Amino acid sequence: MHTALVAGWAGSMTLFEIAVFDPSDPVLNPMWRQGMFVLPFLTRLGVTQSWGGWTISGETANNPGIWSYEGAAASHIVLSGLLFLASVWHWTYWDLELFRDPRTGKTALDLPKIFGIHLFLSGLACFGFGAFHVTGVFGPGIWVSDPYGLTGSVQPVAPSWGADGFDPYNPGGIPA
Structure with missing residues (x-):
């Protein structure tokens, strides 16, 4: 359950930061100056493009693929849901023959x-x-x-x- 909450927080915080992030000037107004917390960690792990068509370098994203900022957020939210369902299963079926x-x-x-x-x-x-x-x-x-x-x-x-x-x-x- 704890891992589900942490993964859900990471995904929802990423979506929040994407909503308030201004990618128009990556040199004079970078993400760390805008108070971003999760996006710099995603960038360090190689996620640099958005489905919204922007990159951290100010260029236009041609084909961000699945591992964009939104894709990483969605994967964390899906993982959170699966882990929550696993915790409910463990709570319901704790009395197994095992x-x-x-x-x-x-x-x-x-x-x-x-x-x-x-x-x-x-x-x-x-x-x-x-x-x-x-x-x-x-x-x-x-x-x-x-x-x-x-x-x-x-x-x-x-x-x-x-x-x-x-x-x-x-x-x-x-x-x-």
Whole structure:
């Protein structure tokens, strides 16, 4: 339920920020100066175009595809609904045969095992996002700036698995 609320907040906050964002002057009036909170994080993850026809660089968006700002918001809202339905299912069908002790027949919840299974599944989803979206296999990659932060572009990033992956100026630490 908590993850459903967080995903719903992220999607609805993205839609709110898209509604109040003015993309007309990205140089003198960037999104961080307009009080945006969620849109800069989406931009860092490679989402730079809108279905409304604008980009963060001031150009016209030709084909933003599904992973635009609105697409990311919609996917979070859909995920929120699915997670809410999953929590209702868990609340309704908590008394499954799976949770019965075979020796006594009484309800016996193995909470560490249940938590471990759910933690593994959410970790698998996070790993899938990092492995496919950030590296460019299924997705644009992430926003990588020059060392001075003046220019940048969206590009796939290879993971840095060593100690240099902990360097905050190394973009390869994000997918690792």
